[in-house]
Every structure is written in C-alpha cells, then in structure tokens.
Amino acid sequence: xxxxxxxxxxxxxxxxxxxxxxxxxxxxxxxxxxxxxxxxxxxxxxxxxxxxxxxxxxxxxxxxxxxxxxxxxxxxxxxxxxxxxxxxxxxxxxxxxxxxxxxxxxxxxxxxxxxxxx
Amino acid sequence: xxxxxxxxxxxxxxxxxxxxxxxxxxxxxxxxxxxxxxxxxxxxxxxxxxxxxxxxxxxxxxxxxxxxxxxxxxxxxxxxxxxxxxxxxxxxxxxxxxxxxxxxxxxxxxxx
Numbered sequence: 001x002x003x004x005x006x007x008x009x010x011x012x013x014x015x016x017x018x019x020x021x022x023x024x025x026x027x028x029x030x031x032x033x034x035x036x037x038x039x040x041x042x043x044x045x046x047x048x049x050x051x052x053x054x055x056x057x058x059x060x061x062x063x064x065x066x067x068x069x070x071x072x073x074x075x076x077x078x079x080x081x082x083x084x085x086x087x088x089x090x091x092x093x094x095x096x097x098x099x100x101x102x103x104x105x106x107x108x109x110x111x112x113x114x115x116x117x118x
Numbered sequence: 119x120x121x122x123x124x125x126x127x128x129x130x131x132x133x134x135x136x137x138x139x140x141x142x143x144x145x146x147x148x149x150x151x152x153x154x155x156x157x158x159x160x161x162x163x164x165x166x167x168x169x170x171x172x173x174x175x176x177x178x179x180x181x182x183x184x185x186x187x188x189x190x191x192x193x194x195x196x197x198x199x200x201x202x203x204x205x206x207x208x209x210x211x212x213x214x215x216x217x218x219x220x221x222x223x224x225x226x227x228x229x230x
Binding site for chain 1: 151159160163216217220221223
C-alpha cells in the first residue's frame with residue numbers, strides 16, 4: 001500500500017525557535033495533503049489543507065503566520081511552527097490524498113511528530 | 119456547521135462483540151471513515167462507507183444510514199490488541215475541500 005513518511009518523529013526545542021516538519025508521499029503523487037494536531041486523549045483537529053502549487057487553506061482559528069505550510073512538489077509538504085511556545089507542544093500528523101485510476105480517493109497518514117517546546 | 123458525536127469510552131470483554139456508534143450533522147457529506155488509533159501513533163484506516171448499508175471486512179464491519187446521519191463500527195471476536203481509540207470521520211464535499219472532520223474518538227478497553 002501507499003506510504004507517507006513524516007519526520008522527525010519527535011522534536012524537542014527551546015521556546016522561540018522554529019521547527020519544520022516534513023511529510024512525503026513515497027510512492028504516489030499527492031496534490032492535496034492535510035495537517036492535523038492532536039492533544040493528549042483528544043481527537044485530530046484539522047489545521048490546514050495543503051495544495052500543491054497554491055496557498056494552503058487554514059481552518060478557523062489557526063494562525064497562518066504561526067503555522068507556515070509549503071507544498072512545493074507533488075510528494076512533499078512541510079509545516080513550519082514559527083517561534084514555538086510551550087502551548088504549541090502537541091502531536092502533529094499529516095495525511096496525503098491519493099487518487100487511483102478509477103478516481104477513487106484514499107487517504108494515508110504519516111506516523112506523526114511529537115513536538116515538545118521547553 | 120459540523121458536529122460528529124461518538125461515545126467517549128467503552129469497555130468490552132475479550133471474545134465479545136462491541137458496537138461503536140457515530141452520529142453526524144455536517145453541511146456536506148462525501149463519505150464516512152473509521153480509523154483505529156493506538157496511543158502515540160497515527161490513525162490506521164479501518165473502513166469507508168459512502169452508500170447506505172453494511173460493509174464487512176474480517177472482524178470489522180461498518181454501517182451507514184445517510185438519512186439518519188448515523189454510522190456504527192462493529193468489532194467481533196474482540197482481542198486484547200483491539201484496545202485503542204476508534205475515530206469516526208466525515209469527509210466534506212470536494213467543493214468544500216474534501217477534508218476529513220474527526221469525531222472525538224471512542225476509547226475502547228478490552229478486558230480478559
């Protein structure tokens with residue numbers, strides 16, 4: 001099956017620094033990728049939809065300047081948490097959309113990134 | 119608006135059957151997904167329903183009634199490894215971005 005690679009798996013950083021998370025579709029082209037965050041014992045909250053070659057669409061309440069998304073190629077989307085603060089500590093997960101020849105859609109998730117901001 | 123409800127937690131016995139319900143009220147509907155998520159890991163796909171009825175896949179089955187805004191996930195012959203969070207997710211229409219909106223998740227505990 002299709003594979004989505006996300007790294008790093010975990011990162012610890014100091015408050016005020018920026019952290020970049022990469023999401024790659026390894027064996028398919030993904031024109032659309034989604035970024036989620038998840039707090040402990042809570043469900044996934046959609047942050048933004050990343051479209052290749054265009055600006056990301058952010059959900060209400062998500063700061064565009066805080067969470068920078070770049071989808072420069074059909075296999076790579078990046079999420080940069082700028083000037084991270086402790087409240088940004090969370091589990092971040094990406095998912096990539098694959099369309100097959102029958103125009104059926106499948107979604108595949110990366111393994112997630114645990115961000116801890118000190 | 120979007121509203122997806124499922125029970126917060128459930129407990130069942132090994133070898134038994136458990137049904138996890140999900141009700142939804144969304145402005146657009148283009149399919150319903152069930153995912154399994156173990157703590158600290160990404161969700162894994164279990165099932166997908168877009169038409170009314172039952173979809174069966176091994177020990178897991180999922181049912182959808184679009185008119186009632188209702189779905190359930192049925193797990194048979196429960197095993198200890200089935201202890202996990204089960205997420206119900208509704209997909210928006212393509213002209214709404216086709217994004218997945220997740221419910222809060224149901225934490226299932228399987229006991230011996």
